[in-house]
Structure formats: C-alpha cells, structure tokens
Amino acid sequence: MYVAVKGGERAIENAHAWLAEERRGDTKVAELTIEQIREQLSLSVHRVMAEGSLYDPDLAALAIKQSRGDLIEAIFLIRAYRTTLPRFGSSKPIDTGVMDCDRRISATFKDLPGGQILGPTFDYTHRLLDFKLAADGEVAEAPSRDVEPADVPHVTEFLNQEGLIEEAPHDDTMPPDLTREPLEMPADRALRLQALTRSDEGFTLGMAYSTQRGYGRNHAFVGELRIGSVPVEMEILELGFSIEIGEITLTECETVNQFTGSKTEPPQFTRGYGLVFGQTERKAISMALVDRALRWEELGEDSAGAPAQDAEFVLYHADNIQATGFLEHIKLPHYVDFQSELELVRKLRREAGAHQVQEAAE
Amino acid sequence: MKDTFEEENPRKRWMGLLAKAPAGRVSALLDACIARPSFEWLRAPEIGSTMVQARAGGTGAPFNLGEMSVTRCALTLESGEVGHAYIQGRRKADAEAAALVDALMQTDAAEQVRTAILEPLAAEAAARRAARSSKAAATKVDFFTLVRGED
Numbered sequence: 330m331y332v333a334v335k336g337g338e339r340a341i342e343n344a345h346a347w348l349a350e351e352r353r354g355d356t357k358v359a360e361l362t363i364e365q366i367r368e369q370l371s372l373s374v375h376r377v378m379a380e381g382s383l384y385d386p387d388l389a390a391l392a393i394k395q396s397r398g399d400l401i402e403a404i405f406l407i408r409a410y411r412t413t414l415p416r417f418g419s420s421k422p423i424d425t426g427v428m429d430c431d432r433r434i435s436a437t438f439k440d441l442p443g444g445q446i447l448g449p450t451f452d453y454t455h456r457l458l459d460f461k462l463a464a465d466g467e468v469a470e471a472p473s474r475d476v477e478p479a480d481v482p483h484v485t486e487f488l489n490q491e492g493l494i495e496e497a498p499h500d501d502t503m504p505p506d507l508t509r510e511p512l513e514m515p516a517d518r519a520l521r522l523q524a525l526t527r528s529d530e531g532f533t534l535g536m537a538y539s540t541q542r543g544y545g546r547n548h549a550f551v552g553e554l555r556i557g558s559v560p561v562e563m564e565i566l567e568l569g570f571s572i573e574i575g576e577i578t579l580t581e582c583e584t585v586n587q588f589t590g591s592k593t594e595p596p597q598f599t600r601g602y603g604l605v606f607g608q609t610e611r612k613a614i615s616m617a618l619v620d621r622a623l624r625w626e627e628l629g630e631d632s633a634g635a636p637a638q639d640a641e642f643v644l645y646h647a648d649n650i651q652a653t654g655f656l657e658h659i660k661l662p663h664y665v666d667f668q669s670e671l672e673l674v675r676k677l678r679r680e681a682g683a684h685q686v687q688e689a690a691e
Numbered sequence: 692m693k694d695t696f697e698e699e700n701p702r703k704r705w706m707g708l709l710a711k712a713p714a715g716r717v718s719a720l721l722d723a724c725i726a727r728p729s730f731e732w733l734r735a736p737e738i739g740s741t742m743v744q745a746r747a748g749g750t751g752a753p754f755n756l757g758e759m760s761v762t763r764c765a766l767t768l769e770s771g772e773v774g775h776a777y778i779q780g781r782r783k784a785d786a787e788a789a790a791l792v793d794a795l796m797q798t799d800a801a802e803q804v805r806t807a808i809l810e811p812l813a814a815e816a817a818a819r820r821a822a823r824s825s826k827a828a829a830t831k832v833d834f835f836t837l838v839r840g841e842d
Contacts (some may be wrong), residue, residue, distance in 0.1 A: 339781060383740065384759035415739040415778070417761055422744040422753045429820060433833035440835060446828040483749055497748030501772050504744065504754045518747055519754035526756055530774070561759065563741055565777060570700060573707030574741065574761055575779025583748065602748050606757055 340601040354398050366390035375578070375607025376400055380649060381407025383510070384577050384606050401649050402585050403493040408650050416453050419568040420563045421571060423583055425604070426483060426576040435484050437550045437585055443481035448556060485600065494585065495599040514641050521623055521644060522616075526605050528647035530612045535645075536637045537618035545622045545635030548587035549601060556580045556608050585623050588628070599628060619643060659667075706798060708812050709789035716805060716815075717808065718788040724807035725800060733765040733773065736783035762786040769782040774796040 353360065365398075367374055367390040377389040380402045389407060396402035433449025435441050449471075488494035505518040514522060525533065540547055560573040582603035590596035601621025603613035622637040632638050646652065709717055725812065740758040747754055763777045774794025776786040785817045795804045 332837045336802075362763070379757070382757040384743070385759060387780070388760065403749075411740065412756060414758070414760065415737070416758070417741050417763060419742040419755075420744050422746045423747050423756075424744070429824065431823065445832040446827050447832065448827055449830075471826050472829040473822070474829040474831070476821070476824045476828045485748070497746070499746075499750055500752035502752055504752070506742065506755050508742075508755075519752055522747055532717040560711070561779075562707075563740070563777065565775065567765070568702075568775060570703055572703050572710065572777065574709050574710045574777045577759060581749065585753060600748055604745050605772030636737055658696060681724065 332550050339581045352354050352395075361394060362641070363390045363394060364389060364394050372608060373398075373400060375609050376530060376612070377403045377407060377607040378608050379612065379619065380404045380431050380527055381411065382598075383411045398427040401653055405650050409689065415528075417682065418563060419573070420561045423559050423561060423577075423579075425555070425559060425579065426481075428481070428555055428557040428559045430481050430555050430580070430584055431608075433481055433553070433556075435551070435553045437552050438484060438487070441484060441487070443479055477630060481555070483583065485585070487584065488552075488598060492597070495600060497600065497602075512644060517643055518620075518624070518627070521640065522602065522604075522620060524644045524647060525603075525619060527614045528616075529649035529652070530615070531607075532649070533615040533619055534611060535614035536643055537623075540622045543626070545633045545638040547599075547601075547618070548623050549584040549618050549621060550586070551617075552583045552585035553599075554580070554602075554610065554614065556610065564608065578607055580609045580613040582610075582617040584617040584621055599624070602658075628680045700795070702796070705809050706775070706777070706789075708809060708816065708838070709776065709792055710799070712778075712784060712785070712789075712812050716786060717785055717792060718743070718812060720808040721792060724800050725795070726752060726771075727819050728768050729801060730768050730774075731790065732764040733767055736786045738762050738763040738781045738783070753833055760767070766791050766794065768794050770798060793834065803817070810821070 359571050367386050370390075370393065371386075373393055374389045377400055378386065379391055380400075381389065381392070383389075385407075386409065389403065392403035392406040392410075393400070395406060430443075430446055430448075433443060434448045434451060435445065439445070457574065484616050485494055485497075488493060488498060502519075504523070505517070507520060507523055512520065516524070528602075539545070541549075556578070558576050558578050561575050561577055562571050563574050566570045584601040584603075586599045588597060588599040590655050601617040601619075601624070603616030603618075603620065605613045606615060619637055622635070623640050623643065625632050636642055696697070741761045742755045743754040743756045743760050746752065753841050759779060760781050761777060761779060763775075763783070765773065765775045765789070768772050769777055772794045774790035774792070774797075776789035776793060778786050778789055792804060792808055795801065796809075
C-alpha cells in the first residue's frame with residue numbers, strides 16, 4: 330500500500346532558501362560570474378561538458394555555480410537540460426587528424442613528425458602549493474615561437490605502414506545511440522565508446538588502473554595523446570551541402586598494446602581509443618585502457634575474468650548520474666517500507682522468544 | 692583537397708566562418724558595414740543540439756561522442772534572398788546576424804559585405820589560431836643527445 334504523506338512543503342521551501350544563501354556565501358566576498366568560472370575553472374567546465382555529454386562551456390559554468398561546485402550535481406543539471414533540446418541532427422564524423430594541437434605527445438616515439446608538443450600541462454610541475462596565486466598576481470604572457478606549418482599525423486599511421494598494428498578500417502555504419510535506445514548487452518564497440526566517453530572519470534580511472542595492476546593486464550603504451558580543437562561539420566538538408574557549425578576542444582588518446590596473437594590474429598600491436606570533450610587527459614587515457622580491455626572477445630583473447638573485461642559490469646556502473654540517482658534515493662522517505670520491515674523483525678523476535686521459552690520449559 | 696572543395700562552394704566557406712565567430716562579433720561588424728535590411732522569418736531563431744560523431748581509432752567506425760548546443764534560423768529579405776544560419780552555442784542574436792550576412796552575400800551588397808565582414812572575420816580567426824599555435828610551438832621539445840665519453 331502506498332500512503333502519501335503531506336506536510337513538508339514549508340520545510341522544503343525554507344531548505345531551498347537556505348541553500349541559495351549558503352551558495353552565495355559571505356556577501357562581503359565578490360560573487361563569482363559565469364565568465365570567471367568558464368575562464369578560470371576551465372578543467373571543471375570541461376569535465377562537466379564531457380560527463381554531461383553536452384558541449385556548451387557557458388552552460389557548464391552556470392551548472393557549476395548553481396551546484397556550488399559539486400561537479401556530479403552540475404553534470405546532472407546539464408543532462409536534464411540536454412533532454413529539453415530538440416535535436417537538429419548528427420554531425421559528420423569529426424577528423425581528429427586535422428586537429429589544431431595545443432598538446433601532442435607520444436610515449437612510444439621520440440622523434441615523430443610534428444614533434445613532441447607539451448602544451449599547457451601540469452606534468453613536470455613540482456606539485457607544490459603556489460602561494461603567489463593567493464595574492465593578486467599578474468601573469469606574464471606565455472612565450473611563443475614562429476611556427477613552421479607542418480602536418481601532425483597520427484602516430485599509429487607509422488606502425489600501420491609496417492603492418493605491425495591492427496588497422497581501424499573506414500566504415501560508415503550509423504552508430505547506435507544510448508540517449509535514444511536504452512543500453513543493452515551485448516554492446517558493440519560504438520556503443521561502448523559512447524558510454525565510456527560520458528562515464529564518470531573516477532570510475533573509469535579506477536577500472537583502467539585495475540588493468541595496469543594485473544586484473545586483465547594489456548600492457549598499454551600511450552602511442553599518442555593530443556589535445557586541441559577540431560571543426561564540427563554537419564549536413565544541412567535545406568542547403569543540400571554541409572557546413573562547419575562550430576569548433577570543439579577534444580582530448581584524444583591512442584594506446585598501443587602488446588598482443589601475442591590469437592587463433593584469428595597474427596602477433597601485432599592492438600589499439601585502445603579514448604576521445605573526450607575538453608582538456609580531459611586523465612579521462613581520455615583511462616577510456617583508452619578500458620576500451621582495450623573490453624575488446625578481448627573481438628580480438629579472440631581469453632578473458633581473465635577481470636572486472637575491466639566485463640562489459641556489463643563496466644558499462645552499467647560507469648554512469649555517475651544513474652549511480653547517483655539510485656544511490657541517493659535511499660535517503661528519501663521509505664517510512665512505510667521500513668514500517669513493514671520493523672513489523673517483520675518484531676514478529677520474528679516474538680516467535681524466536683516463544684520458542685526459547687518453550688525449550689527452557691522442556 | 693578540402694580547400695579546393697571549399698573554393699568550389701564559397702557559401703559553405705562563409706557560413707562556416709560565421710558559425711565560428713566569437714559572440715557578438717558578426718553583429719558588430721554587420722552594423723558597422725550596412726543598415727540592416729528588413730526581412731521576414733522563415734524559421735525564427737531556435738536553440739537545439741547536434742549529436743557529434745567521431746570515429747573509433749580516429750579512422751574507423753563512427754560512434755556518438757556527445758551533443759553540442761546549436762542555434763539556427765532562416766530568413767528572407769524583401770528582395771527575396773534567403774539567408775540561413777547554423778551556429779554553435781545558444782546565441783539567437785548572433786544567428787540572426789549570421790543569416791542576414793548569408794542573405795546579403797547573395798545580393799549586390801556582396802562585395803561590401805565580404806570586405807567589411809567576412810575578410811575581417813577570417814583574419815581574426817587566423818590570428819587567434821596563429822597565436823595559439825605559436826604558444827604550442829614554444830613548448831615543443833628539442834631533443835639533444837649528450838656525447839658520452841666512452842672512447
């Protein structure tokens with residue numbers, strides 16, 4: 330039986346009013362603007378866009394402000410907003426080969442065409458708190474250097490030339506879309522990649538780390554990691570041709586993995602792929618490792634039974650909005666459910682007690 | 692290859708330029724260039740999304756990467772030319788300005804619009820790109836090998 334209980338309206342209204350006040354904090358401190366969040370907390374903005382699965386830096390910044398910096402709450406707001414937008418269509422598949430790279434490194438080839446470009450990275454910083462940032466500080470402009478225009482080819486192309494790595498053959502199958510059809514098993518690679526690119530960073534990192542520690546180990550090297558912007562092109566029906574409708578920042582990671590061959594494939598290197606909205610390096614590397622781990626079946630490998638090789642386990646637990654929704658619902662009123670549990674326990678205790686009394690009497 | 696195709700279709704090129712312009716920039720250049728002509732909406736500015744596709748391994752089978760916000764509109768000038776806009780973000784005023792420029796480029800004002808709006812937009816985009824690439828270039832590693840004294 331479901332019993333509706335009323336009476337919380339006043340308390341809820343007041344709780345929300347207090348939330349708004351706490352969100353603002355001390356009014357003697359200047360209020361944050363959306364532009365400040367977008368420009369100065371840009372990596373938070375990127376994470377919210379990636380896991381919210383909607384590329385819009387201003388909206389992500391607004392969501393971060395509204396959620397008091399709780400990024401999963403912000404992602405929730407973006408996912409909810411996303412469902413209200415009419416969809417105009419799909420883009421043509423973007424070409425990461427024409428990326429304007431801010432950063433491009435390879436851990437497998439030192440002297441690669443296009444060079445090792447470090448970009449605005451935390452790598453090689455000393456991870457010491459910088460107290461200069463606590464004071465108002467002017468930032469010196471970053472040095473620049475004349476650019477020799479050069480192509481920045483994908484690293485895997487070099488290995489392809491020798492036939493040492495599996496190819497990713499061109500294909501134009503319309504991919505499945507988990508925002509339109511519920512995620513169901515078995516999930517093909519296109520569906521897995523869509524689920525992984527919007528998955529929780531922490532969960533994906535943990536899964537990727539587990540493969541490195543030996544649970545389904547696949548010996549990954551970062552063949553290439555690149556961050557930069559690419560144009561997005563869409564076919565416009567009323568025009569009869571495609572146009573660029575914008576430009577997005579992406580992080581792409583290609584891993585090169587050891588592979589000793591299987592019943593169907595010769596010994597060669599295999600690949601894992603990570604591609605994520607924004608400057609989201611940790612997530613993109615994690616995604617590539619997990620993608621590779623989940624490919625065991627199509628590569629004819631034996632499963633080690635590791636969690637990261639179990640598509641159902643990974644994909645059904647990777648979405649932080651689904652997980653949060655189910656986890657946090659248990660804090661909402663379950664008075665009637667609990668009342669029946671309470672009755673049951675009392676009854677069992679009464680019966681057990683009666684039994685003991687009876688035994689003692691005998 | 693891509694450039695030659697774009698030269699064959701100049702409209703594709705200018706619509707892309709208008710879509711990628713920073714917020715407010717097309718409006719500002721338009722108002723500095725010409726009095727806005729009167730028009731009627733064929734499709735009033737509308738905010739929606741586009742599903743961005745990518746390819747597994749960069750070159751393989753397509754998958755859905757996530758959506759991006761897009762504003763679109765279409766209008767017709769009194770003289771009959773139809774202007775379209777599809778631009779990134781939620782920017783109705785910018786979409787209107789972009790569609791007006793698209794329509795004007797089909798009129799006698801095309802040369803004036805090209806010189807006062809499209810060329811500056813292209814130059815600004817190239818300058819933004821060059822500034823970023825030259826900062827990236829400054830972080831390029833120049834490896835050198837230390838001579839080992841073993842002989």
